[in-house]
Each structure stands twice: as C-alpha cells, then as structure tokens.
Amino acid sequence: MHPQLCQKMVLTAWLGGLGSALILCSLTLKLPKCGHREVDNFFCEMPALIKMACVHSKVMEIIVFSLGVIFLLVPLSLILISYVVITQAVMRIKSAARWSKVLNTCASHLTVVxxxxxxxxxxxxxxQNSSSQDEGKFLTLFYTIITPTLNPLIYTLRNKDVKRAVKRMLPVGKWSAKS
Incomplete structure (x- = not known):
C-alpha cells in the first residue's frame, strides 16, 4: 500500500470518528433530562444517555441510524464482499489442504467480525426505545470487553506453536490420571 493512501485512510478514520462523536455528544447532551437521574450502565454510552431524556428524539434516532449505516454497515459490507472474492479464489484451488487452511483462517476472522x-x-x-436497560448493559459488555478478549484467543489458538505451548503449560495428563 502506498504510504500516502495509508495516511489518507487513517486521517479519514480519525476525522470520521471525531466528527461523529462531536455531533452525537453535542446533540445527546442537549436533550432535556427529567430530574436527577443516574446512568444505569457500566459507562456513559450514548444509547443509555438518550434513554434518560424526557423526550423521544426522532432526529437523534435518524442521526444514529445514519451513522450506523456509514460506520457499521459499509465496513461490514466491504468485509463480506472481500470474503466473496476470497471464496471465489478458494473455489479454484485444487489442493484440499490449502482449501481447509484458507477456510480455517476465514472462519476465525468471520467469527470475530x-x-x-x-x-x-x-x-x-x-x-432506541425498543430494548431493556439490562439488554443494553449485556451488549455493551459484550462488544467492549468479551469480543476484544476473545479476539486474540480466536486467532492465536489456531497457531501450532501456541497450541504446543498451551499443552505444555496445562497439566492435562495429571488431572486425568488422578480422576
């Protein structure tokens, strides 16, 4: 990849994230709140803050949906399109070993995605008004902690050296002998 293209992509990602955060934060903080309320979540996440508002903001819902299309559906579509291209290339491979190696790599990545x-x-x-607070907490926990924690496990446990190291560290034989 050309360094200038890489810089433009990084700049686009940073400015897009900063711009959307500024827009959403400023609009969310302007929503009227009913009395003294606490955020019932692990951190001040935008959907939790919007639910604290006294009014239902159709404008906020449209903005969040639009940004979701830009920042979630477009990248996901590009990833899925790339996998269609990969699948087409894999279909031309005659070797079963190569085929399974490519599919294993793709499967782990698609699991994380x-x-x-x-x-x-x-x-x-x-x-915004269609989910419970507990459901929001679970999903927040899932995509902020569980998925990033599983990410290295999903990728590294496929590595043969890592598998051997884990087997050496775990006394599997000792537990089965005592049982």
Whole structure:
C-alpha cells in the first residue's frame, strides 16, 4: 500500500470518528433530562444517555441510524464482499489442504467480525426505545470487553506453536490420571 493512501485512510478514520462523536455528544447532551437521574450502565454510552431524556428524539434516532449505516454497515459490507472474492479464489484451488487452511483462517476472522459487528448493529441500529436497560448493559459488555478478549484467543489458538505451548503449560495428563 502506498504510504500516502495509508495516511489518507487513517486521517479519514480519525476525522470520521471525531466528527461523529462531536455531533452525537453535542446533540445527546442537549436533550432535556427529567430530574436527577443516574446512568444505569457500566459507562456513559450514548444509547443509555438518550434513554434518560424526557423526550423521544426522532432526529437523534435518524442521526444514529445514519451513522450506523456509514460506520457499521459499509465496513461490514466491504468485509463480506472481500470474503466473496476470497471464496471465489478458494473455489479454484485444487489442493484440499490449502482449501481447509484458507477456510480455517476465514472462519476465525468471520467469527470475530460476527461477534463484533453483530452486537454493535443490534445495539445501535434499532429504535432506541425498543430494548431493556439490562439488554443494553449485556451488549455493551459484550462488544467492549468479551469480543476484544476473545479476539486474540480466536486467532492465536489456531497457531501450532501456541497450541504446543498451551499443552505444555496445562497439566492435562495429571488431572486425568488422578480422576
């Protein structure tokens, strides 16, 4: 990849994230709040703050949905399109070993993509008043902690050296001998 293209992509990502955050934060903080309320979540996430408002803001819902399309559905579509191209290339491979290696690599990546994008799309691209607070907490926990924690496990446990190291560290034989 050409360094200038890389810089433009990074700049686009940073400015897009900063711009959307500024828009959403400023609009969310302007919503009227009913009395003294506490955020019933692990952190001040935008859907939790919107639910604290006294009014239902159709404008906020449209903005969140639009940004969800831009920042969630467009990248997910590009990932899925790339997998269609990969699948077409794999179909031309005659070797079964290469075929399974490519599919294993793709399967682990698609697992991570599904876990991450699935929870984010469910959280941000549905009407704000259609989910419970506990459901929001679970999804927040899932895509901020569980998915990033599973990500290295999903990728590294496929590595043969890592598998051997884990087998050496775990006394599997000791537990089965005592049972």
């Amino acid at each position: 599904t876990l991450f994008y699935g929870t984010l799309i469910y959280m941000y691209m549905k009407p």
